[in-house]
Amino acid sequence: MSALDIRWIRDDASLAQQCRDWKQLPYLALDTEFMRVDTFYPGAGLVQVGDGERAWLIDPLLIRDWTPFAEVLEAPSVVKVFHACGEDLEVFQRLTGSLPQPLFDTQLAAAYLGMAHSMGYSKLVLEMLGLDLPKDETRSDWLQRPLTDMQVRYAAEDVQHLAEVYVKLAPRLPEHKLAWLLADGADLVANQTRVSDPREAWRDVKLAWKLAPQQLAVLREVCAWREEQARLRNQPRNRILREQTLWPLARLQPKDKQALARIDEMHPRTVRQDGDTLLALLAHAAALPAEQWPEPLPEPLPREVTPLLKRLREVGQREAERQGMAPELMLRKKILEALLKSGYPDGPYRLPDSLQGWRRELMGQALLDCLAAPENP
Structure with missing residues (x-):
């Protein structure tokens, strides 16, 4: 890592020029550092971009025109690579008014390949690259200037390793799983877009x-x-x-x-x-x-549904085994509860709108069949 090429972008013209080059690449690894101690919105301290060979550090305290970067985020030919991107999406939306598409989340990709669900970045880098990352700078002040040499190195190496992890993970995903993963990425973006009312x-x-x-x-x-x-x-x-x-x-x-x-x-x-x-x-x-006045809210499901919830969850677990994926990827508890609330206790049941895409296709009928079947004595 001593040869890592780190480049700073501190003005609008340099960012615009670099964005023209980024739009020609097949993928970009992206990360952010921000502060959110006593604010509603995250305060962006740094934006990191990597292409596998070099790392760019964009100073958001100096950039005024994010339009060229927004175009990169939205470029359909450039895959945007993140790890556990939830808060990063919020930072990008606040800074640029745009969100990344298509989005490849390495935490999700690992789960699609049967590794642990919600795997932390350090653990994934250790598993994929054999590197033990220091985490000394995670809690440091990213709004201070100048940043320390340790902060700069930490931020640059993070996005460099993210690119290396992507290059190893992506080819291991069969075509159908890659499509599912990108659909999940689109859902993450859609959820961020829906500014809560x-x-x-x-x-x-x-x-x-x-x-x-x-x-x-x-x-x-x-x-x-x-x-x-x-x-x-x-x-x-x-x-x-x-x-x-x-x-x-x-x-x-x-x-x-x-x-x-x-x-x-x-x-x-x-x-x-x-x-x-x-x-x-x-x-x-x-x-x-x-x-x-609002309509009354439905009561929570009674405790008696626990065995039924377990049977429904087993539908997802069986499918996860068939697909070689982490079972947590399959059916979220909220979806199963919505399904039960649609008809409990006597039915008929209706698949909730929140069960979409490949999950609905693979498991929708099996869930309804499970609810229609008599309980095991």
Whole structure:
């Protein structure tokens, strides 16, 4: 690694020039370093690009025009290689307004080849390249300038090894698995594209199903305000309003600051800074007419479905064995629960829309057959 060619990009003209060359390549390895200690959005500290021979380090604190890089991200002929790309996608969307397609995630690729699911990057590099990576710089300050020599080397080597892992992994994937992997990559991008609607945030609150429709209307307004303020102020949601306060606020609907302060887990700072706003919001939401209340949420599945869930999961495990893949890739618990909720306890059952593509094709009918079959005595 001593011969690794590291090149900095610190201005718009250099980035534009390099992007013209990148668009001609078959693949690019991509990574980011960012800080997210007390902000809602990640603060990009570095963008790394590798082609297997050299590593480019883009300084996002100096780049103003990301348009040429967005074109690279969207170029259909250039495969964009990541490892566990979730937060990287958020960084790229914030910086460039674009997302990478086609996307090849090496963590997913390893699972498609029967290696461990959700394998960490260091472990994958050790398994594929026989290299034991130091992780000393993972938690360092990537917004400081200048970066240390250790930080620069760490960042460059990360993207270099990612390219080397891709070159070894990709040929091992049969054509149909590569297509499945790229479809999963497209799903990751689609999920990132769907910027969550603040007015839907209430659906994720624990125990929301226990609330009456009028209380759900209050919960919806409080959660939407919290989400919007977190984005506006660029602060974590829990700094705006703690998660544990949402349900009791909707249930108890305090009318004054004393009652507000008595809500479990309510931070005094929130009462001071936003108490009047919250009380006005609660009063407004509580007065909404019944036709504007949400529908009640369905109760969670009862404990008795556990054996049935296990049988459904076995459908995915059997298919995983046939395909030589990590079983966790096959059927997510949320999909199985949605399937059960469509008809439990007596049916008929309907495959949920979230079961798509090759998974629906390979396992959809088997899941329905499993539910139709009498339970083993």
